[in-house]
Amino acid sequence: MLKNQEEPKYGSEKWIDGFYDPTTRIQTMSQCMVLSDIYKDDDFKLVLADFGDFFSSNPAVVNNIGALDGRKNDKVKLKVFKGLAMINEVCINDIPSSIVTIAVDTLVPSIPALAISSSCYVYIYKNMKPYFRFTLPCSPLCPEEEKAWRDYQNEHIKLSELVVALDNIRGFGRLNEMTQKSVKFLQLSTNEERLNFIDQYKEVPLVKNTAITIMTSLMKNVHDDDGDGGAGGGIRCIVIGCEDGHVYVINPETFSVAATYSLPSVAVFMVANGLFDVEYSIYTACRNGGVYGIKRNIEKAREFFRVTYPIVGLVKVGKNLVVGCMDGTIHCYNTKGNCLWSVNCHGDILCVGLMELKTKNLQLLLVSVKSHQQQQSSSPLPPPPSSSSSLPPSTSGQIQIYLEKSLVDVIRVEEVVAAMKFGRYGRESDTLVMVTKSGGLMVKVLKRTALFDSRGVSKSGDGVGFDLAGGGESRIDIPKKTKLFLDQTARERVCAVEMHKTFQQDLCRLRLHSCKCYLDMLDKQLNVVSLSQEYPVKLNVEVTGLGPTFKMCISVQNTSLNVSCHHYFIAFVYDPGFYNILDNIIFLPAIGPSLSYRTSTFAYCVTDKTFADVIKVLLCTENNINPILTAVVSMPVSEGGMNF
Structure with missing residues (x-):
């Protein structure tokens, strides 16, 4: 890692400050950030889409004040960072919605490819050069709209009747089913403008293109241990959620639609796990507040649960689904739709992420929170040990880390974190990359001696820590396999008689089934050796x-x-x-x-x-x-x- 450029004043003892550059002016979101070994040199890079001034979370840019110093950035770029230095950038035609890494071949070593979703296209980049462009299939047309345009072209109806027919479709709340041609046509006010519009676009067919809202990847037939879509893993399918409510699974070998599903609403967050050729599950969070599940060979999506407030993030932690909502709470549900727990983060949630420690076989939840100033002084959580006094008023952002429902660590930063990604960066395996609201780039490295306790006590291997829950002494953790063995032993003691009866019943059924099969074989002579002495x-x-x-x-x-x-x-x-x-x-x-x-x-x-x-x-x-x-x-x- 590079040396510290600016040392943050507030943080957690379990994290090492990698570097912080507040002048990068990056505007992105978590879905457009990946950590991948794109050049296959065993050095993981940060790849992100910089929206420039088209889309910004910085109030200085939004309000158009003079904070830019005359440096207006009006281009969307794909940037590659190595450490703190940007080593490559490519201009993109439109604002992307997601970026994932995939493998398009089975060569060893295979260089990962970048899949970038924008509008109705998926752009594939390999070695940071354009490789392929995939276009989503067109959505079905509205029958009434198609009939209205066809009747006008055949001179069966007049221009005024065409306007009335299209306006009726819009009036019934079916604007999302109409094509862009009809929407723009209805925006015109005079008949002269409408006639000029028809003459200009009379050769353009009536086509309804959709837009990609979210994209993720799904392993095809082999699990990927590296997670970067390259060698050491397998081919990754692209899972796409669209504005029209469809979900497509794309085969990267042939760039064709391998499966299609339909949702009752628009997908905004998506998580996929499993193998496409074997068994897989796709979980989607939609704009209507519902979380739906898609499984193999099941055409209709199943609703697991629905929340009251809009969802700002979806993460699968273990076998459970965790969602962050705009009311500042996170909810955990199992795959049966039962709510396991809910936690108030005491602030506005900007994004959530997964923190997976493979060496410790541990998964934690990352939550970026914009703290309310009036709640900082009255919060029951003590400040981190790195700061002996209370936080200054300028500190308004923090990263809360949860192990199940227990808050085990807090990273306090001077700015609000708008996007983050945890994974391998450079040659460090456990790195947290954050982009602040003003466009700064911040990197923190997890100490190898850091430990997380589920009872709310945060510990460090050097013996220094702080108690977030206010508890006292902690007991030694029992390993998962040992705990499972002890639970099974206690269950056998309590249910010994029932288990023995069940075993004997199953054994009798097995013997009966074997005798029936043997008798059936003798009756039908389904054997190759005669058991009769008459026919040896x-x-x-x-x-x-x-x-x-x-x-x-x-x-x-x-x-x-x-x-x-x-x-x-x-x-x-x-x-x-x-x-x-x-x-x-x-x-x-x-x-x-x-x-x-x-x-x-x-x-x-x-x-x-x-x-x-x-x-x-x-x-x-x-x-x-x-x-x-x-x-x-x-x-x-x-x-x-x-x-x-």
Whole structure:
């Protein structure tokens, strides 16, 4: 890490001040920040989208006062930081909504690619150069709107009737279903302007494009340990939430839509976990205050819960979902929709994030809070040990760190933090990168000796700490596996009789099921070795070939030592829609004691389907109407089907 440029006055003892540059003038949000090894040099960089003056949380820029010193930044740029220095930047055409890192190939080593969502496009950058642009599919048109324009073009209605028809659609609250062409047309006031507009855009088709509101990534078939979408992991699918309420899963290998889902509202925050080819879950927080879940092979999204105030952040901590709301509270729900706990942060929440310590197998919640000045003096939380006196009035921002519902640490900063990202930066594994409201860049590194206690006591490995909950001495933490073993042991002591009864019932059911299967096998002769002394034979079938022609080699062995086998023949049972066998019945000669006879025939695959069927080989005798032995042969899939 670089040396400190400006040492913050307030903080936490468990964090090392990496550096702080208040002059970077960065305007971004957490969804547009990633920490990734984009050059594959084992040095993780900070990649973010700087909105410039198009979108700013700085009051000086919003109010257009002279704080810019004549340096107006009116371009949206993609910037790459190494330490405190910006090493690369690329101009972007439009304001992005999200940035994620993905892998577009399976090469080793694979350089991660950046996926940037903007408007209805997803731009793929590799080595900070444009690689591909994906366009979202168009949304379905409103039938009434499409009919109105078609009737006007066919001169079935007049201009005034067209305006009335489109205005009726808008009047019924369906403005979001209309195309941009109709919206701009309704904004015109005179008929002359409307006619000029129609003449100008008469060749433009009626198309309804949507906009991307949020984007995240989902592992395709292999879990990624690094989390940067490069080598060491697997290919990541792109999950996109749109303004029209649709959720698309994009395959980065072919850049095609792999799955489509529909939501009752617009997704603003999204979390995805699992594997797309196996089992996955997508959790979305929408503008209506509801959190919905999407699972594999389930077309309709399920609502888990709904909050009263608008959601400002969604994080999955362990198996639970944590949301931050505009009323300054955070709520934790399980995947069944039950509220586990709620905590008041005593301030306005700007953003939330996940702090994952892989070396300690620990996940914590990061909450950026804009503290109310009147609540700082009356807060029950004591100041951090790094400051012996109370905070000055200028200090209004803090990062609260929660372990479950316990507040375990507070990082106090002089400015409000508008965006943050925790992860590996440079060669440090646990780094917190923050962008302040005025555009400053701040980096803090977690000490390797830092410990977090769930009972509200914050500790450090050097023995210095402070008690956020006002508690006294703390007990030694029991490891998770040991605690699980002790809980299971206590449960076995209490429920020993019930567990034994359940085990005996399951054992009896297993024995009964085994006997039924054995009896069914004897009745249907589904065995290859005869259990009767009257017919001492053994049947063996082998299949060779790649298809569409297969050779079936059949061996019949006489297991008796003094009795010969006479009048035996082999028959085949199969689906004629799949196979055609050259000899349906093969008569066998007499087989002496302890001898075997081999014969063969050919089976032809007569279908081009990509799956195979079974062929039953029956060993029969002229003196018995039931087969003696039956062999069920699972045929291999043919390399190519042919019709005969």
